[in-house]
Amino acid sequence: MALRSIVLPSFYQDSVALMRVAQALRGGEGVREAAALMGTPSNHGILAQAGLASVVIEKAGPNDLILAVLADSGSIAEEALAEAQELLFRRRAPAVPGTAASPRSLDAALRLLPGANLAAISVPGPFAKREAMRALRSGLNVFLFSDNVPVEAEVELKREALARGLLCMGPDCGTAYLNGTPVGFANVVPRGRVGIVAASGTGLQAVACRLAGLGEGISHGIGVGGRDLTARVGGAMTFLVLDLLKRDPRTEIIVLISKPPEAEVLAPLERALAEMGKPAVVCCLGAKPPAKSTARWVETLEDAAQAAAALLKRAPWAPRPFSDPEDVRSRLARLQGGARLGSLLGLYTGGTLAHEAHLLLEPLLGRIPYNEERGDSPHRIVDLGDDAYTVGKPHPMLDPGARAEWVRRAGGAGEAGVLLLDLVLGKAAHADPAKALSEAVRAARADAAKGGRVLHAVASVVGTERDPQGMAGQIRRLEEAGVEVLPSNAEACRLLALLLKPGLAGRMPEEAS
Amino acid sequence: MSLESLMGGPLRVVNLGLELFAEELRAEGAEVVHVDWRPPAGGNPRLARLLEGLEELDRRED
Numbered sequence: 001m002a003l004r005s006i007v008l009p010s011f012y013q014d015s016v017a018l019m020r021v022a023q024a025l026r027g028g029e030g031v032r033e034a035a036a037l038m039g040t041p042s043n044h045g046i047l048a049q050a051g052l053a054s055v056v057i058e059k060a061g062p063n064d065l066i067l068a069v070l071a072d073s074g075s076i077a078e079e080a081l082a083e084a085q086e087l088l089f090r091r092r093a094p095a096v097p098g099t100a101a102s103p104r105s106l107d108a109a110l111r112l113l114p115g116a117n118l119a120a121i122s123v124p125g126p127f128a129k130r131e132a133m134r135a136l137r138s139g140l141n142v143f144l145f146s147d148n149v150p151v152e153a154e155v156e157l158k159r160e161a162l163a164r165g166l167l168c169m170g171p172d173c174g175t176a177y178l179n180g181t182p183v184g185f186a187n188v189v190p191r192g193r194v195g196i197v198a199a200s201g202t203g204l205q206a207v208a209c210r211l212a213g214l215g216e217g218i219s220h221g222i223g224v225g226g227r228d229l230t231a232r233v234g235g236a237m238t239f240l241v242l243d244l245l246k247r248d249p250r251t252e253i254i255v256l257i258s259k260p261p262e263a264e265v266l267a268p269l270e271r272a273l274a275e276m277g278k279p280a281v282v283c284c285l286g287a288k289p290p291a292k293s294t295a296r297w298v299e300t301l302e303d304a305a306q307a308a309a310a311l312l313k314r315a316p317w318a319p320r321p322f323s324d325p326e327d328v329r330s331r332l333a334r335l336q337g338g339a340r341l342g343s344l345l346g347l348y349t350g351g352t353l354a355h356e357a358h359l360l361l362e363p364l365l366g367r368i369p370y371n372e373e374r375g376d377s378p379h380r381i382v383d384l385g386d387d388a389y390t391v392g393k394p395h396p397m398l399d400p401g402a403r404a405e406w407v408r409r410a411g412g413a414g415e416a417g418v419l420l421l422d423l424v425l426g427k428a429a430h431a432d433p434a435k436a437l438s439e440a441v442r443a444a445r446a447d448a449a450k451g452g453r454v455l456h457a458v459a460s461v462v463g464t465e466r467d468p469q470g471m472a473g474q475i476r477r478l479e480e481a482g483v484e485v486l487p488s489n490a491e492a493c494r495l496l497a498l499l500l501k502p503g504l505a506g507r508m509p510e511e512a513s
Numbered sequence: 514m515s516l517e518s519l520m521g522g523p524l525r526v527v528n529l530g531l532e533l534f535a536e537e538l539r540a541e542g543a544e545v546v547h548v549d550w551r552p553p554a555g556g557n558p559r560l561a562r563l564l565e566g567l568e569e570l571d572r573r574e575d
Contacts (some may be wrong), residue, residue, distance in 0.1 A: 116546070
């Protein structure tokens, strides 16, 4: 076994580019372990843990790229390093065909693209405010994907944006549809009559996809960041976007998706919705609807899409726990089989979906610790896209590896009886996320069986057939690995609750019992 | 003006960070310039914050 490493000084690469290089390295025959990381202090720790530390790399700093390979022989490792470097140098092609080099700053980019109207910013959190502020001051709207941006910075950025009549979408904004063009993580959905204002990413994606399934499209979809409706941020962007959608002739109906607005923001929000002159559906996950509202308040993302589609068709609508109760009954009969199922482990890539699951399941199963919370509960739900899990790493929608690892661990020593999962498709997401997930589920189920345990997996998929990954094929892959795939996150949660506590059937309307 | 052009016209985007987003936007037909961005101050967040403060002072004086 031979370890070879190299440092490329001042060779900054984004986390996705690094992930691609690392994957190419690992794919080589005879390569046991490999890494492509910037030399930040935490990455030095990761390298040491993986057995890839060496004197060659110990002085590398945050702007220096480290490549390290552990292989069966020295020549295999050296060859892999040479290939990785070639891949990296090839990637550094000019930004604009025909020009000599990529611009190194926003100002230089603006000289190449006069009339630019948007800055898409996904630099690491500590550097995001500086770039976003520069973009706003240059008259650009901002799509701010970066996370780990402090709320004080958000307030300053949004104040600047408002003063200039510009949008600041985010921070932590994963998705937008601007005049029909998807930005960030976005599914291929038709244009249509529904304008969506959403906290961040997966909520917007889930509703847009379900609307597509119901034959409706969206006019615009705009993320405002998960903290926009807090008292601190004061709904700065939500109100701006509602005003835009009010004046937009394409938009016939509004869907608002958010965490519950803080008390100081609720009254002005209600006023803004009442003055829209267009019907509105509000899905503020976990909020108690106000006693009187002009908007239709719903409990789940699925209901938001259903209610909006019904309003457009002027059809009556009431929420239902399951779209196909007969199917749920047969799944339950097949899965229960008298086995004790133990506990729930929710492993999500979509933050809004994880939050929705937590809100739906706590009243049914009792307290469920979320992310790193500790508590006397056998259950747990983890949002692997949360800031805490993504420092220096690609989002789990881009790199399914981290979640696959969690799933595998659940099969071995874990206590989990049922895994609760999401799978989010669309542009910018991994090309075949169901592959890694289904392989991990297979392995975990086999490990659990060796230990005399039963491990079930329940999931929902956010996507459309027109997405690059193709919805039907991804579902089929999961089902072949024994995953129960339900039409929505809410239905997946309810099926899971019935699996763990069959006695709950009486608490869900008659259809499930 | 910029906001109206965003909601009513084609996207013209400056991309800083994940190059993947520039690739996806180009595939959608948007005009995109990707910035070869590197962390300021040698990637040291604390130094970068100090630099940002200095830049802000400088801007206010101008």
